[in-house]
Amino acid sequence: MVAAGRLLWLTVLVLVVDSSTPAVTAALVEVSADGVVARAQRCTVDARAHGELLAPQVDAVLADADARPADLAAIVAGLGPGPFTGLRVGLVTAATMGQVLDVPTYGVCSLDAIGHPAAAGEPVLAASDARRREVYWAVYDGAGQRIAGPNVDTPAVAAERARELAVTVAVGDGAHRYADVLGLPVRAQPRYPAATALARLAAERVRAGAPGEPLTPLYLRRPDAVAATSHKPVLP
Amino acid sequence: MTALVELKTLDDTHDFGRRLAGLLRAGDLLLLSGPLGAGKTALTQGIGAGLGVRGDITSPTFVIARVHRPDPARGGRVTLVHADAYRLGESTDPRAEIDDLDLDASVDEAVTVVEWGEGMVEQLVDAHLRIRIDRRDDDTRVVSLEPVGGDWARRLATLD
Numbered sequence: 001m002v003a004a005g006r007l008l009w010l011t012v013l014v015l016v017v018d019s020s021t022p023a024v025t026a027a028l029v030e031v032s033a034d035g036v037v038a039r040a041q042r043c044t045v046d047a048r049a050h051g052e053l054l055a056p057q058v059d060a061v062l063a064d065a066d067a068r069p070a071d072l073a074a075i076v077a078g079l080g081p082g083p084f085t086g087l088r089v090g091l092v093t094a095a096t097m098g099q100v101l102d103v104p105t106y107g108v109c110s111l112d113a114i115g116h117p118a119a120a121g122e123p124v125l126a127a128s129d130a131r132r133r134e135v136y137w138a139v140y141d142g143a144g145q146r147i148a149g150p151n152v153d154t155p156a157v158a159a160e161r162a163r164e165l166a167v168t169v170a171v172g173d174g175a176h177r178y179a180d181v182l183g184l185p186v187r188a189q190p191r192y193p194a195a196t197a198l199a200r201l202a203a204e205r206v207r208a209g210a211p212g213e214p215l216t217p218l219y220l221r222r223p224d225a226v227a228a229t230s231h232k233p234v235l236p
Numbered sequence: 237m238t239a240l241v242e243l244k245t246l247d248d249t250h251d252f253g254r255r256l257a258g259l260l261r262a263g264d265l266l267l268l269s270g271p272l273g274a275g276k277t278a279l280t281q282g283i284g285a286g287l288g289v290r291g292d293i294t295s296p297t298f299v300i301a302r303v304h305r306p307d308p309a310r311g312g313r314v315t316l317v318h319a320d321a322y323r324l325g326e327s328t329d330p331r332a333e334i335d336d337l338d339l340d341a342s343v344d345e346a347v348t349v350v351e352w353g354e355g356m357v358e359q360l361v362d363a364h365l366r367i368r369i370d371r372r373d374d375d376t377r378v379v380s381l382e383p384v385g386g387d388w389a390r391r392l393a394t395l396d
Contacts, residue, residue, distance in 0.1 A: 005241060005242070005243065005248055005251065005252055005255075006241065006242075007239045007240070007241055007381070007392065007393075007395055008239060008240045008241070008242075009237060009238075009239045009240075010237065010238045010239065010240065011237075012237050012238075031237065033237070033239075033393065073237070204389075206237060207237045207383075207389045208237075208383055208385060208386070208387070208388065208389040208390070209237065209382060209383045209384045209385055209388070209389065210385050211362075211385055
């Protein structure tokens, strides 16, 4: 205990999940008054196994840190943008745990966790793979603030918008895949949303005890399945 | 995120209340909890001194709520409403009784301190500060301050 009358801020344990990209991510971080420190992290790159991988990874990071779910003070989740099937795994996991544990959930745009840490003084294009030969993208200014997006477009359209915004470098898995179309130098890291970056972007809300937020996924695309406009005859 | 403060004597508690008052403004809601004799009223006395309000601050258990107007001669600018929900907690719907107190009529213009109010008065405003006081065996007090929404965390960070 510190000297009488001085404030001693307690640290809190926060679970971070992101399933907006092929990198299925779970992490435990410690949020203190002045920073965020990773305690345990699991990341597996597999575009087709979010449902199988995420919950065991949450279990594993808790075990690594010798913590129990009841020790969590909040849950931070990457809201995407990302493909339907994977993205919803992370958000449903986070929302369910938040509800059961009665702790707040906070959402962060997953691209922010790529673009914000990469923007070191120059505007940067962050892109992740949206499949169907498109990318999810956003542009960040030199201070890491998002100034365009998130959107889903062809790499050519994203490159055009990035040029208009004087972007000089690209980052993220989508930038690696379409480097030739984007015509920008590609920074190696971060390739996927970084768990500590997600936590840093939500840290102020965690510290403030801000009300929890509904985790609304950023799908950006309309679903392929549409309600039928006319009845199909069931008889020949 | 919770902050802890250790207070060794009654003077420390008064003093901490005075420092806390420096952060307060009209519209603030503070929820005090802790066992009987922990120092909830003592802390409120310090807050009242810091705010420069009129009247003796005493435990409001038997009067339920007291209004302390600012004393311009002591630099007072804002009213302090000091309420106690201890007796209300026994009724079947304490929140209805809180409504009867009409705290929501004054909460925007005053600093409202409610003892034993957890679970009853949070609906008055979006953000509030939870303060729990515990007494240790050596008679020192440990105060835990938990910001709930708003800018409480940032304001508390300026306290040191």
